[in-house]
Amino acid sequence: MKIKSVQLKNFKRFTDLRIENIPEETKLVLLIGTNGSGKSSVFDGFRYSTFVANSSAKNDAYLLKPETTKEYYRKQVEVTTECTIKIYHNEEIHRLEQYQLESLNPDAFDLRKKFIGRSSSRIIPKIINQADLAEINKDADAPALYIDNDTRFINDVFSYIQQINKALREPAFRGESANTFEIFQEFIAPLNSSLSTIFGDDTAISLKIVEFEDASPSKPAKLIFQKGNSKINYDLLSHGEKQVIILLLNFIVRKKQYEDAIIYIDEMDCHLNTSLQETLLKEIVEKWIPDSSQLWTASHALGFIDYARKTDNAVILDFDSLNFDAPQTIVPQSKEVLDVYDLAIPKSILSQLFSDKKIVFCENKNDEYYNLMGIDKTLFVGVKDSRDVFLQIKNDKTKFSLRDRDFLSDGEIQIIQGEYPNHRILKYYDFENYLYHPDNIAALGLAGFDKNEYQAEILRQKKAKVHYILPKVESARKTYEEFKTGLKPESTNSIVDDFVSDEFERFYKFFDMKEQFNRTSLAPFNLTTQRLASTNWFKSQIEQLLT
Structure with missing residues (x-):
């Protein structure tokens, strides 16, 4: 009942x-x-x-x-x-x-x-x-x-x-x-x-x-x-x-x-x-x-x-x-x-309790997997979304953040991080883009995994989704909290150019591997988030963003 x-x-x-x-x-x-x-x-x-x-x-x-x-x-x-x-x-x-x-x-x-x-x-x-x-x-x-x-x-x-x-x-x-x-x-x-x-x-x-x-x-x-x-x-x-x-x-x-x-x-x-x-x-x-x-x-x-x-x-x-x-x-x-x-441990005292650690706010439940990496003297804390991530560090230089890239251009990321150096932004669209990156899966040494074939499959699926994703770019960007601080958004032309490109590292920055990629081809490998977050490649990528 x-x-x-x-x-x-x-x-x-x-x-x-x-x-x-x-x-x-x-x-x-x-x-x-x-x-x-x-x-x-x-x-x-x-x-x-x-x-x-x-x-x-x-x-x-x-x-x-x-x-x-x-x-x-x-x-x-x-x-x-x-x-x-x-x-x-x-x-x-x-x-x-x-x-x-x-x-x-x-x-x-x-x-x-x-x-x-x-x-x-x-x-x-x-x-x-x-x-x-x-x-x-x-x-x-x-x-x-x-x-x-x-x-x-x-x-x-x-x-x-x-x-x-x-x-x-x-x-x-x-x-x-x-x-x-x-x-x-x-x-x-x-x-x-x-x-x-x-x-x-x-x-x-x-x-x-x-x-x-x-x-x-x-x-x-x-x-x-x-x-x-x-x-x-x-x-x-x-x-x-x-x-x-x-x-x-x-x-x-x-x-x-x-x-x-x-x-x-x-x-x-x-x-x-x-x-x-x-x-x-x-x-x-x-x-x-x-x-x-x-x-x-x-x-x-x-x-x-x-x-x-x-x-x-x-x-x-x-x-x-x-x-x-x-x-x-x-x-x-x-x-x-x-x-x-907050009822048991207010966020206001996190820094006091973990004074020897760098506090890094991140999105959703990603903190569980970031913390599995065991980055020295670093504690990841999950909050609701990219807006909450930014608000946690906006007026507090003692804490750090790590938000998904979403549809932010290279130029915008440079400007935002220049204004807020403790606000870090993923190189790729979201957390899953790192987990399912061809280099990360290749790092697992899986028998039968063909990196080139897999990369071609990602390109094929991206091409099939271009007409569906591009119209959403402008509306998605209207919700970004960073643009409400006086930072002026750039034209989306560079984002569109990168996304329609067949060059992997250009379009992969904006192709959502969480929602838009069909993982059927990976099913035989029984991949789990915990396993994908355990590679040295994944850890090195995140460490680079935080240094």
């Missing part, structure tokens, strides 16, 4: 919030924003929209009292709240007031059961004897409100131990021996595997579960972990270690509930250092969230932002600095924009 859009009207912080354009393939939705920006209020909206009165649920009477609902949920007490969640394939959950049960669509019941939320207050300092396993199947141990503590872990521990005991003992009643390897593979190995991935496989500092003890009338159950040469009861672990174990055990015990579901977990990064943040989120998204489900989480942690930015099936929703007294629409943030990192 995947969410398509959300609307919250007169709900907590929001006058009228719309979240739209979430792609169907999205597996992770990351809400970012400063403290108090409204991220957790969205999760309250999920809980509000999907809560169903249940005699065994905690705090249900509190939720259903009209006066309490008005006080907690309504932004303006005299105006009714309204929440709508649209699910892909034309399904919808719509609720006006929590206590007006008659307003709920009975057909939406199955959808509502598939929303599973966890509040940020979920640390259980020690295991106690207060479990109620009947609550698990109904999710009746969920916090009613997102200001309440999430105490599910107690039930998870007892269920985990019960499941292992059942797997060990049931075969005895059939006159069989328990298959301890299968039990290990189902209950122990998944937890220890994730703990090793998150905390590392160094036995001196990593954790793994090695024992458990059943509860008795006089003492609670125990989970015993090994760390180095020590065996440590759960109660004695650090807050950060408990945070990870609480999350993982919940996924193990309730894995069936998480199928085809919307899972929303507030501040999963609580108490975690930066080095663990990305690893934890990656492990949960890629191992514990089924492909049929979607995880929503809120954070301003660097590791979470970095993972979401680099992951194709993740989107980032930015709640920062928005006036929710007015209607607002939030759509997925462009992940090429460096601004998504």
Whole structure:
């Protein structure tokens, strides 16, 4: 199940919030924003929209009292709240007031059961004897409100131990021996595997579960972990270690509930250092969230932002600095924009953090591949586009830039770099022109690659595109930020002359190898961007531009 859009009207912080354009393939939705920006209020909206009165649920009477609902949920007490969640394939959950049960669509019941939320207050300092396993199947141990503590872990521990005991003992009643390897593979190995991935496989500092003890009338159950040469009861672990174990055990015990579901977990990064943040989120998204489900989480942690930015099936929703007294629409943030990192590490302090390095702003995600080259004392930072690249260095001579050439003439490049010597411009149309340059591919030493044939194929395709590309030159140049500083554009005659030429190094400067070149002829070589960016030829070309 995947969410398509959300609307919250007169709900907590929001006058009228719309979240739209979430792609169907999205597996992770990351809400970012400063403290108090409204991220957790969205999760309250999920809980509000999907809560169903249940005699065994905690705090249900509190939720259903009209006066309490008005006080907690309504932004303006005299105006009714309204929440709508649209699910892909034309399904919808719509609720006006929590206590007006008659307003709920009975057909939406199955959808509502598939929303599973966890509040940020979920640390259980020690295991106690207060479990109620009947609550698990109904999710009746969920916090009613997102200001309440999430105490599910107690039930998870007892269920985990019960499941292992059942797997060990049931075969005895059939006159069989328990298959301890299968039990290990189902209950122990998944937890220890994730703990090793998150905390590392160094036995001196990593954790793994090695024992458990059943509860008795006089003492609670125990989970015993090994760390180095020590065996440590759960109660004695650090807050950060408990945070990870609480999350993982919940996924193990309730894995069936998480199928085809919307899972929303507030501040999963609580108490975690930066080095663990990305690893934890990656492990949960890629191992514990089924492909049929979607995880929503809120954070301003660097590791979470970095993972979401680099992951194709993740989107980032930015709640920062928005006036929710007015209607607002939030759509997925462009992940090429460096601004998504500002909450965790403002660009203004990049130079301070990397004072020993040359900071070079470049376009889109090219920084990932430029940094792979390992140019000494140089750090590449990706921003949205050539405009943002130029603006980063326009008034700051301490930083450098590297923008695509696009349709800039030789003369214009000379003038621009004379005025802004820290603003560097690629020799060729774009980043891909370097990757797919005949000399760069030849540098890989590929068996069966014919450089002359390949160069002739580029010329052939260029000739076929002349009539299509040339009319776009003038309009494309109108967007260049450099021309808004008083620098006068030259005639495009030299660009046209170069592009229509059959001389390779003349036309190749303006032939877009990213969008205009059909790479079918290169398919047998299984070339990747990472491999193409690893050659000495590529590195030498970029180094020349930066010296």
